[in-house]
Amino acid sequence: MGSSTRSCLLLLALVVLVHGAARSRSANNRFPDDFLFGSATAAYQVEGGWNADGKGESIWDHMLHEHPEYSADRQNGDVADDSYHLYKEDVRILKEMGMNHYRFSIAWTRIMPTGEANNINQAGIDYYNNLINELLDNGILPVVTMYHWDLPQWLQDLGGWTNPIIADYFEDYARVLYENFGDRVKWWITLNEPLTFVAGYSNDGYFIQPPWINKPGVGDYLAIHHLLIAHARAYHLYDEQYRATQQGKVSITIQSDWYEPLTNSTEDIAAADRARQFYLGMIAHPIFSTEGDYPAIVRELVDKKSKAEGRTRSRLPVFSKEMVEYIRGTYDFFGLNYYTGKLVTSGETGKNPSRDRDSEVVTSVDPSWPASSVSPWLKVVPWGFRKLITWIHENYNAPDILITENGFSDAGTLEDTDRISYFKSHLTELLKAVYVDGANVIGYTAWSLLDNLEWNKGYTQRFGVYYVNITDPARPRIPKASSQFLKELIQAREIPQD
Numbered sequence: 001m002g003s004s005t006r007s008c009l010l011l012l013a014l015v016v017l018v019h020g021a022a023r024s025r026s027a028n029n030r031f032p033d034d035f036l037f038g039s040a041t042a043a044y045q046v047e048g049g050w051n052a053d054g055k056g057e058s059i060w061d062h063m064l065h066e067h068p069e070y071s072a073d074r075q076n077g078d079v080a081d082d083s084y085h086l087y088k089e090d091v092r093i094l095k096e097m098g099m100n101h102y103r104f105s106i107a108w109t110r111i112m113p114t115g116e117a118n119n120i121n122q123a124g125i126d127y128y129n130n131l132i133n134e135l136l137d138n139g140i141l142p143v144v145t146m147y148h149w150d151l152p153q154w155l156q157d158l159g160g161w162t163n164p165i166i167a168d169y170f171e172d173y174a175r176v177l178y179e180n181f182g183d184r185v186k187w188w189i190t191l192n193e194p195l196t197f198v199a200g201y202s203n204d205g206y207f208i209q210p211p212w213i214n215k216p217g218v219g220d221y222l223a224i225h226h227l228l229i230a231h232a233r234a235y236h237l238y239d240e241q242y243r244a245t246q247q248g249k250v251s252i253t254i255q256s257d258w259y260e261p262l263t264n265s266t267e268d269i270a271a272a273d274r275a276r277q278f279y280l281g282m283i284a285h286p287i288f289s290t291e292g293d294y295p296a297i298v299r300e301l302v303d304k305k306s307k308a309e310g311r312t313r314s315r316l317p318v319f320s321k322e323m324v325e326y327i328r329g330t331y332d333f334f335g336l337n338y339y340t341g342k343l344v345t346s347g348e349t350g351k352n353p354s355r356d357r358d359s360e361v362v363t364s365v366d367p368s369w370p371a372s373s374v375s376p377w378l379k380v381v382p383w384g385f386r387k388l389i390t391w392i393h394e395n396y397n398a399p400d401i402l403i404t405e406n407g408f409s410d411a412g413t414l415e416d417t418d419r420i421s422y423f424k425s426h427l428t429e430l431l432k433a434v435y436v437d438g439a440n441v442i443g444y445t446a447w448s449l450l451d452n453l454e455w456n457k458g459y460t461q462r463f464g465v466y467y468v469n470i471t472d473p474a475r476p477r478i479p480k481a482s483s484q485f486l487k488e489l490i491q492a493r494e495i496p497q498d
């Protein structure tokens, strides 16, 4: 290469660089070209067909059949949005919006009715094959959650996530999924929101969910311990036996609020950091941090209190050095669900013992924050989204972050302007995290594609960008204004400015 060619290339590189920097400073409402847009659902919330074609009973089937009174409107997932029969409709509306990906979950009991690998239900395999093929035929990437809270009841009878044997069963399940779908599914999420579903073992009073066992500060910690191992088993299995041929990604989805210090006092700043460690780091630190294992402050406080309670060992089980290493780094991206934020100060709250009590934090919200009219917990705190993304970027080695859920609830109006402004403000903050803070956010997944069974809140809290009338047996999918908003946003690849 001649020297003039070389300086020409240098100059070109310089122009590209300067141009790139100018673009990121100015055009900050534009999404990167390879940014993924999608929408999400979960099996129990949309599928129905609860016992169709050999499906087994899950803990949600079990609980809401036994206890219809646990549900706000006495509804359950028996039929839900009937996606078991209407999946082609779901794919059609995803395509209508121009979605790049669809995050859905597989019902473990549809594939393995009891959770055991010697009993595979072919009709379940067929259903997900049909859904996956329909997505791919329409140019939509499947992003598949293995576990969105619907454990086989058979495994729950053995103690569910509190029994260490669960890791064997989860690995078997993951193997069946990689074997059957891994040729076409390249994005896997092992578990959805561990800290949400382990509350089924701590019965802490606000979210009634199976197995609804009242052992706070003990049962939830056991479940956390074993689910981290189960996740790592599924990850290593992929690494060792499937990655080379299937070349996909495996990770986990973690939900966290943003925890903002109530005041700028040293005490509140420390309390907010403790909250992040107890409510995000508890799962994220063992997997995503450089050191691995539970956060030091979590270990310290739970051990100290356990001792003071006269116990011979900590309520939070201890990982061996080998297990710390085995779990550390078991991710290909960071799956993040964000909905809301909290203010934090130090203090004592919650049952004794409990994770809340162990954390020595008290949370509150600012009464001036706008809120969902139907979900008391859902305050609109978009700036918390940016802070959370950036905190993860800075504390966990700048992972690729896929937003796997973000969304807003109402009673089900078609002119859902509040949902549109929620999306808009959160996407604006997301882009600040990308362009100003340098976070590697690779995609955004709106919760949810459809109004669906909001767990024990039934259909009283609706998150869909499509409306579903659950008294109509045909369950037609009716677009809300927010679906049009997303469609235009995805087409323009930038946030509309008014």
Ligand code: GBE
Pocket: 042, 192, 193, 196, 206, 207, 255, 337, 339, 375, 376, 377, 405, 447, 454, 455, 463
């Ligand atoms: C996600 O969880 C779930 O992954 C998804 O399945 C769900 O549909 C979506 O959010 C919308 O909620 O009595 O109203 O105060 C609060 C988000 C329960 C985290 C709600 C449990 C938020 C954790 C109960 N919270 N959720 S109450």
